[in-house]
Amino acid sequence: MAIFVTTQTPKKLLSAIKQAISEDDVATWSLHGEDHFTHSAEQWARRAWFKARIEERRIVFNIVPPKGRIVSRATYGIYHGRFIEMLLNHFDDQFENASATAMPTVNDRIRSRTATDE
Template sequence: MAIIIKTQRPQELINSLNRAINRRAILTWVVDDMGDYTISREQWQFLAWMRPFILDDRIIFGIIQSRKFPMTKELYGVYHGRFVATLLSHFDSDIIDINVTPLLTEYDVVDNN
């Protein structure tokens, strides 16, 4: 699964998202030193991460599996759904288009075993 966002200024959108998280205007996500996002709530924290890739006028967020926990469809759904909700709630005017793929992409890091 991937979240694909079309935007005029992809790096500025990432910077705005990081500022909002670091200033605690967004409480549901934390961003780590690598620029990856995990849910801040204990139930879901560190079970996966969303990693941004900037391509021209797009940001593609792929999911990164934890080394300790298996990836499940529920985990896919929760991380993608909550991340999309956060983006639309805070940055709707910066987004031209947003899509979510139903299956894994080359931007995801998931062990299928």
């Protein structure tokens, strides 16, 4: 599952997201390193990370699991839904479209889910 954010200014938007997180304007996400985001709510913290990648006219956020673990369906859904929610609440004037894929993409660092993954 990946999040695709279409924008005329992907570098500027990614910088604004990082700044808002570092200044606590966005309290529900934290930044790790240069380009890894994780949910900061205690229940969901560090269950996964999004790794940001700039492409022409968009930012792609691929999901990365904790070392040696997989991402559960619940975490999958919460992370993608809440990240897009954060974008809409704080940056709606800086992008045209945000969408999430239903299944992992080639750049997500997880294996495909099965019915028993939770």
